[in-house]
Amino acid sequence: METWQLRAQFAAALSRMYGAEVPAYDTLVAVSAEVNADHVQRHPQAERLGSLARVTAERHGAIRVGSAEELTDVADLFSAFGMYPVGFYDLRTAASPVPVVSTAFRPIDPDELARNPFRVFTSMLATADPRFFNPDLRSRVETFLSRRRLFAPDLISTARRIAAEGGCPTDEAAGFVAAAVASFALSGEPIDRGWYEELSAVSAVAADIAGVRSTHINHLTPRVLDIDALQQAMTDRGITMIDAIQGPPAVAGPKVLLRQTSFRALAEPRRFRDADGSVSEGTLRVRFGEVEQRGVALTPLGRERYDAAMAESDPAATWHRHFPADDAQMCADGLAYYHRDDPTRPVVYEDFLPASAAGIFRSNLDRDTPATGGPDETQYSRQWMADRIGHHIHDPYELYEKVACS
Numbered sequence: 001m002e003t004w005q006l007r008a009q010f011a012a013a014l015s016r017m018y019g020a021e022v023p024a025y026d027t028l029v030a031v032s033a034e035v036n037a038d039h040v041q042r043h044p045q046a047e048r049l050g051s052l053a054r055v056t057a058e059r060h061g062a063i064r065v066g067s068a069e070e071l072t073d074v075a076d077l078f079s080a081f082g083m084y085p086v087g088f089y090d091l092r093t094a095a096s097p098v099p100v101v102s103t104a105f106r107p108i109d110p111d112e113l114a115r116n117p118f119r120v121f122t123s124m125l126a127t128a129d130p131r132f133f134n135p136d137l138r139s140r141v142e143t144f145l146s147r148r149r150l151f152a153p154d155l156i157s158t159a160r161r162i163a164a165e166g167g168c169p170t171d172e173a174a175g176f177v178a179a180a181v182a183s184f185a186l187s188g189e190p191i192d193r194g195w196y197e198e199l200s201a202v203s204a205v206a207a208d209i210a211g212v213r214s215t216h217i218n219h220l221t222p223r224v225l226d227i228d229a230l231q232q233a234m235t236d237r238g239i240t241m242i243d244a245i246q247g248p249p250a251v252a253g254p255k256v257l258l259r260q261t262s263f264r265a266l267a268e269p270r271r272f273r274d275a276d277g278s279v280s281e282g283t284l285r286v287r288f289g290e291v292e293q294r295g296v297a298l299t300p301l302g303r304e305r306y307d308a309a310m311a312e313s314d315p316a317a318t319w320h321r322h323f324p325a326d327d328a329q330m331c332a333d334g335l336a337y338y339h340r341d342d343p344t345r346p347v348v349y350e351d352f353l354p355a356s357a358a359g360i361f362r363s364n365l366d367r368d369t370p371a372t373g374g375p376d377e378t379q380y381s382r383q384w385m386a387d388r389i390g391h392h393i394h395d396p397y398e399l400y401e402k403v404a405c406s
Helices: 003-021 021-044 054-055 068-079 108-116 137-144 155-164 170-182 195-200 204-210 229-234 299-308 315-321 328-331 354-363 382-389 396-405
Strands: 059-065 084-088 100-106 120-123 219-222 258-263 266-272 277-285 287-295 344-345
Touching: 003 021, 003 108, 003 155, 003 170, 003 219, 021 054, 021 229, 021 287, 054 299, 054 354, 059 068, 059 100, 068 084, 068 100, 068 120, 068 155, 084 354, 084 382, 084 396, 100 382, 120 204, 137 195, 137 204, 155 170, 195 204, 195 266, 204 354, 229 258, 229 287, 258 354, 299 315, 299 396, 328 344
Parallel strands: 059 120, 219 287
Antiparallel strands: 059 219, 084 100, 100 120, 258 287, 266 277
16 A cells, blocks of 8 residues: 555544544535535636645644654654655744744645645644743753653554555555554543643643643644635534634635635533642633635745735735736746646645744634743754754745646
């Protein structure tokens, strides 16, 4: 069984597990499928950004880990599914800072993306940043993280072997996929209430990462062709969505990059251990249902224009000062990637936007605490992360250039 087949099984099994844990996710998937089918029926050219079958099957997941050692295990595990780190995202620099740095694991070859485009946006707690963690708390967090093991050693060693061999025997596949999926299941182990609340005072995301002894899926994201219709359809079903769709505004002309929304994080029952050792029931709001609409990938010049457009007080009103209204001109101006054999066929954006990711995170929190002032004296960067995890982190622009030239 080849890695892409394992990836397809992994994505499907995670989806089943997450649907059992968060039933509203299944509603989101069903509504997304309805929106996609309706959109394709009304817009004959809609599938130029991906076939209905691919878009409807498409998912991205999100997980959070606490250290470079844990991120190394994630990188090794995902390599068995043909998923490799692409891009470096520093959510500490977003308008709504979150104390994490991130990468995304995904297929990098166009044929592999066509077979199954599963991605996992993976965030690592930035414990070295004194704006979030004072020396005492940093020491205690890192000690806590060093004492837990998110993935069984034999699972990681098996993943490394499968990655090296490009697949595994069919009779081994089901067990490997099941073990990988189980690593991301929501744990029923009681949470130390005092420790969790101390971390929550720094950031709810920090508490979700280092306040528990396991990791879990934070969301699984279906893809839609009309996110505004999806937002309205979910609202009509009585599901509370976040206030604003994240990313570019809804405007006429080529859809660019990525727009995202989600239903609000739900209060999920969790057990807590108090200082006296007693265990009581409670709830946490950390997991939510995200959905995304993907557009054309922008070139570096296009990203400069995008940043300028988004800095305007009303980006929708001034959008066309920065971008033309048709694909041909977008291509001619070198603002976005299109296939060389068909300069109006867009190269789909396969990655993420740190501002949107941070906005989704923060929109789903009941409260959060801003970072303290001071300079960033940490070493976090794409090269730092690549060196620590022992995997090359691909440059998204280089990947899009290859697709456009193919």
